[in-house]
Every structure is written in structure tokens, then in C-alpha cells.
Amino acid sequence: MLSRRAPSLFARLPTLSNPTRKKIPSWQPHIQLRHKSSQIGFLVDDPYIPRFQLLSPSQLAQKRSAAYAHLSNCNLCPRLCGVNRFERTGTCLIGADVVVNTIAPHFGEEPCIQGRHGSGSVFFSGCNLRCVFCQNHDIAHQKNGFHLTPEELGEWFVKLQDVGNVHNINLVTPEHVVPQVVLSILHARELGLKLPIVYNTSSFDSLESIALLDGLVDIYLADFKVWAASTSKRLLKADNYAETARESVKAMHAQVGDLCFTSDGLAKKGVLLRHLVMPGYEAEGGQIVRWLAEHVSRDLYVHVMEQYHPRAHVGKEKRGRSGRAREVVEGKALRYEEINRAVKGEEVESVKKAAQQAGLWRFVEPAEHALFSM
Known part of the structure; x- marks a missing residue:
């Protein structure tokens, strides 16, 4: 029986069917290709069988045992x-349960992830x-949401599939709850889950974590945020971020390869790499895309994102040791002032150009009909 501990999480479901909505026209695959025959190498069988469906009973037992062991010694x-x-x-x-802020069909992802019916997103x-x-910030830096056991979470996966009719299960910011994610996928498998699993990560994952997810995750939707250790220490509060991200992205790609689609244009398996261009840090973005082309794959599917805007602590008044806000003098007493602005178009184009010059060619582009892209 499905959990009733978080009844408001699925409030968006009634909006799924809308009889007044115009019929969506038929579409043509929209992919930036060197030539049309290149598409053949990035297609998978339809229907697609998720990787967790292919694990043997022995492998499933090993995953479950390892997940509990890691919870006991994180x-x-x-x-x-x-x-x-x-x-x-x-x-x-977060403890042995997970805290979930939202579970619902989501239409804010790349077109090949969200499709017509949305991505079944779980915001941890x-x-x-x-x-x-x-x-x-209000989700990731605070414990806002509902406590769910891994088994209850797995039941919500099945509800997203059966009631929401979503295209995949999209785990958003799951790096700190990997053992619980593993247990929830295993439980959902027993309940009849047949959708691909999307691991939507900052890439601040250990190799042990990625190894535990091997065979369970179909799509790694991975960020690569910054390059320099000094930048990650200042802006991410983790001075080993880039080193960790390089290792984890390579491990993700070794598991599932380049992003592949079924003939309807929906992504089913592979890595989709995101880079959010930061104001004043386009040079680091260039270093990231060049590394990706040289050390991961020139066929990597890449989304150079321009959605940055100041949030969280950026632009807030600096505070003294007493906790009181310092007097703002000529606008120079703001926190992280160097990124307290929107990103410029030329900064985004600089990263895109660096990616193309490095040999990357598969980029997320909006389809003309705003539905799918490949």
C-alpha cells in the first residue's frame, strides 16, 4: 500500500489531463548532427529495459547489503x-530516512528528459x-520536506509511473542519500517499476558511490560547476570539487556511455553533462569543456546553461562577528559581489565556442516545437 505520510506531495497530478489543450503536432527529430546517419549510433531499442531490471538476484542482494553497510558507516x-x-x-x-521536498511530474528539465508527460522528479x-x-537554496541547505523511509520512497516511484505517467524517475540532488536511493529502487523494482532512473547530480560523488549505483542508474544528469580549487573552496565550500567531479564523471560515462534515445526522442541511457556558466568565470567553463572533450568523449551530450541568477547568499549584506549587518559603503559590503549579476551573453557564447573548438558537437538545443530534442 502506498504511503500516506506526504499527501500534498502529489498535488500537481490533477493538472496532467487537460481536454482543452491543443493537440501537439507530430515532430521531427531535432539534433545537431555532422550528418543524418550519425543519429543511428545513438538509438536504443524501444521498448527500453531499465538497467535495474537486468540485475540477477545475487547482484540485487549485494546492492542491498552494501547500502545498509554504508548507512552504518557513512x-x-x-x-x-x-x-x-x-x-x-x-x-x-540527513539520517537513515530521506527528507523529500517535492515529488511530482516536472517540466523544467531538458526536452529529451521531460518529454510530453514530464519527468518524475524527487527533490531531496x-x-x-x-x-x-x-x-x-531553500531545499538543499535546509531540511524542508517530508521524512520517508527508502521503502516508502520506492512506493512513490511506482505512483509516479502508474498515476503520473511520467517518462522516468528523476532523483534531484541525491548525492548524500545514495544508500537510501539504492534501497528505494530495489523496493520499487519488486513493486513493478519499469521506468529509467535519472541520477541528477552535482558530480560531488565518490567513486564508491558511483560503483554502488552501477546497474541501477540509466541516465546520469551531471553538473560540472567550476574548475579551480580556489573557486570551489570559495563558492561551493569544497576545495576538492573539480578533482572529485573529474573522477565521478569519467566513472559515470564508463558505466552508461554517451546519451542515447529511443526513436521518439526520449533519452533512455547515457550521460547528459550540464555546465552553468557563472558571471566572470567563463574561462573555467572553457577549461571544463576542453577536459570533457579530451578525457571523456567528444560525443558527450552537453548543455551549456545560461540560467544563472544571484540567489542564496550572493548579494546579501556582509555581517560582522557580532552577527549584525555591516554598514554598506558605496555598495562594496555585499557578499560574493563578483557574481552578484546575471551572466552575459558573450560569456555564455565563449564557453560554447570553446566546446565546439574542443570537438564537442552534441548540444542541448530547444526543438522548434518546444517538445523534444535529441
Whole structure:
């Protein structure tokens, strides 16, 4: 029986059917290709069988046992807190259950992820990073939401599939709850889940964490935020971010390869790499895309994003040791003032040009009909 502990999470479902909505016209695949025959190499069989459906009983048991072991001595995240999460919490502030802010069909992802019916998104509270510009600050930096056991979470996956008719299960900011995610997928499999799993991550994942997810995740929707250690220490509060992201992205790609689609234009398996261009940090964006082309794959599907805007702690008044806001003098007493503006078009174009010059060619572009892109 499905959990009733979070009845308001699925409030958006009644809006799924709208008889007054205009019929969506038929579409043509929209993909930036060197030539049309290149598309053939990035198609998978339809219907697509999720990877967790292919695991043997022995492999399933091993995954379950490893997940419980990691909860007892939390060492999957690069923070290496080492706490027993059945008794206390570490940097992420989350224990043995998960805290979920929202579970609903979501239409804010790339067209090949959200499709017609939306991506079945699960927004977890908490995070193992502390990005000062976090676009989901109220969720990631605070414990806002509902407590769910891994088994209850798995039941919601099935509800998204059966009631929401979504195209996939999209786990948003799950790096700090990987053991619980593993247990929830295994439980949902027993209940009849047949949708691909999307792991929507900052890439601040350990190799052990990615290894535990092997065979369970179909699509890695991975960010690569900044390049320099000094930048990540200042803006993400993790000076080893880029080193960790390089290792984890390579491990993700080794598992699932380049992004592939079924013939309807929906992504089913592979890596979709995001880079959010930061104001004044376009040079680091260029370093990231060049590294991706040289060390991961020139066929990597890349989304150079321009949605940055100041959030969270950016632009707030600096505070003294007493906690009182300092007097603002000529606008120079604001926190993280260098990124307290929107990103410029030429900064975004600089990163895109660097990516093209490095040999990357598969980019997220909006389809003409605003539905799918490949």
C-alpha cells in the first residue's frame, strides 16, 4: 500500500489531463548532427529495459547489503563523515530516512528528459555541497520536506509511473542519500517499476558511490560547476570539487556511455553533462569543456546553461562577528559581489565556442516545437 505520510506531495497530478489543450503536432527529430546517419549510433531499442531490471538476484542482494553497510558507516560522499546514520547525521543533515521536498511530474528539465508527460522528479532536501549561489537554496541547505523511509520512497516511484505517467524517475540532488536511493529502487523494482532512473547530480560523488549505483542508474544528469580549487573552496565550500567531479564523471560515462534515445526522442541511457556558466568565470567553463572533450568523449551530450541568477547568499549584506549587518559603503559590503549579476551573453557564447573548438558537437538545443530534442 502506498504511503500516506506526504499527501500534498502529489498535488500537481490533477493538472496532467487537460481536454482543452491543443493537440501537439507530430515532430521531427531535432539534433545537431555532422550528418543524418550519425543519429543511428545513438538509438536504443524501444521498448527500453531499465538497467535495474537486468540485475540477477545475487547482484540485487549485494546492492542491498552494501547500502545498509554504508548507512552504518557513512563513507560514500566525499565528505567522509563516517557517522552511523541510524544514530546521527553528518554534513548533509540527513539520517537513515530521506527528507523529500517535492515529488511530482516536472517540466523544467531538458526536452529529451521531460518529454510530453514530464519527468518524475524527487527533490531531496539537504546536500553535501554548500554552494553560495544555490538556485534551490531553500531545499538543499535546509531540511524542508517530508521524512520517508527508502521503502516508502520506492512506493512513490511506482505512483509516479502508474498515476503520473511520467517518462522516468528523476532523483534531484541525491548525492548524500545514495544508500537510501539504492534501497528505494530495489523496493520499487519488486513493486513493478519499469521506468529509467535519472541520477541528477552535482558530480560531488565518490567513486564508491558511483560503483554502488552501477546497474541501477540509466541516465546520469551531471553538473560540472567550476574548475579551480580556489573557486570551489570559495563558492561551493569544497576545495576538492573539480578533482572529485573529474573522477565521478569519467566513472559515470564508463558505466552508461554517451546519451542515447529511443526513436521518439526520449533519452533512455547515457550521460547528459550540464555546465552553468557563472558571471566572470567563463574561462573555467572553457577549461571544463576542453577536459570533457579530451578525457571523456567528444560525443558527450552537453548543455551549456545560461540560467544563472544571484540567489542564496550572493548579494546579501556582509555581517560582522557580532552577527549584525555591516554598514554598506558605496555598495562594496555585499557578499560574493563578483557574481552578484546575471551572466552575459558573450560569456555564455565563449564557453560554447570553446566546446565546439574542443570537438564537442552534441548540444542541448530547444526543438522548434518546444517538445523534444535529441
